[in-house]
Amino acid sequence: MTEVLILLVGLVAGAVIAVLVVRRRRVEPAQRTRRILFPYVGTQLSLSALDAALRISRVENATLVPAYLAPVPMAVPLDTPIPRACDEAIEQRATAAGVPVDGRIGRGRTVRHALRQLLAEERYDRIVVAAATARTDGLSSADVAWLLEHAPGEVAILRPADEAALATA
Numbered sequence: 001m002t003e004v005l006i007l008l009v010g011l012v013a014g015a016v017i018a019v020l021v022v023r024r025r026r027v028e029p030a031q032r033t034r035r036i037l038f039p040y041v042g043t044q045l046s047l048s049a050l051d052a053a054l055r056i057s058r059v060e061n062a063t064l065v066p067a068y069l070a071p072v073p074m075a076v077p078l079d080t081p082i083p084r085a086c087d088e089a090i091e092q093r094a095t096a097a098g099v100p101v102d103g104r105i106g107r108g109r110t111v112r113h114a115l116r117q118l119l120a121e122e123r124y125d126r127i128v129v130a131a132a133t134a135r136t137d138g139l140s141s142a143d144v145a146w147l148l149e150h151a152p153g154e155v156a157i158l159r160p161a162d163e164a165a166l167a168t169a
Helices: 002-025 047-059 087-097 111-121 141-150
Strands: 035-040 044-046 063-071 104-108 126-130 154-158 165-167
Touching: 035 047, 035 111, 044 047, 047 063, 047 087, 047 126, 047 154, 063 087, 063 111, 104 111, 111 141, 126 141, 141 154
Parallel strands: 035 063, 035 126, 063 104, 126 154
Antiparallel strands: 044 165
C-alpha cells in the first residue's frame, strides 16, 4: 500500500511539473512586450551575431527587431524605397528559433545617421550589434564607439570570429 501511495504522489508531482513547464514555454503574444533591436549593415551578415540576438530574444520572450541600416546618397530623397537585405533569411532563422520578428529599415545619409534616426524612432529594450570583421559586414569601430556613447540602455557588441556569413547580394 505504501509503495502505491508513493507511486501516486510521484505521478501527481510529475504531472504538475510538466504542466508548469508547458505553461512557461507557451508565451502568449500579448506577453511579448520586450524588443531586441538588431541593426545590421552591408551584404554579409554575421550568423553568430544573429544567433546571439535570437537566443537573447528567445530567453527574454522578446520580439527581434532586425533593422537594415541603409545609407542613402545625397542625390536621392531619404524616403526612397529601399529593398530589404537579409529579411527572408533572418525570418527563417527566427521562425526556427520560435522568435517573432518585426523588421525595419533605418535610412540616413551615413550608417551613423541611419542608426541615430532608428534609435530616435524605435522602442527597444536592448541592442545587439555585430562589429565589422574582414569577412563580415558590421558597424565600424567608430560607429560602435558612437553607439556606446549615445544609445540609451544596454548594448551588446559582438565581434565574430572568422565564420560563415549569410550573403545577401
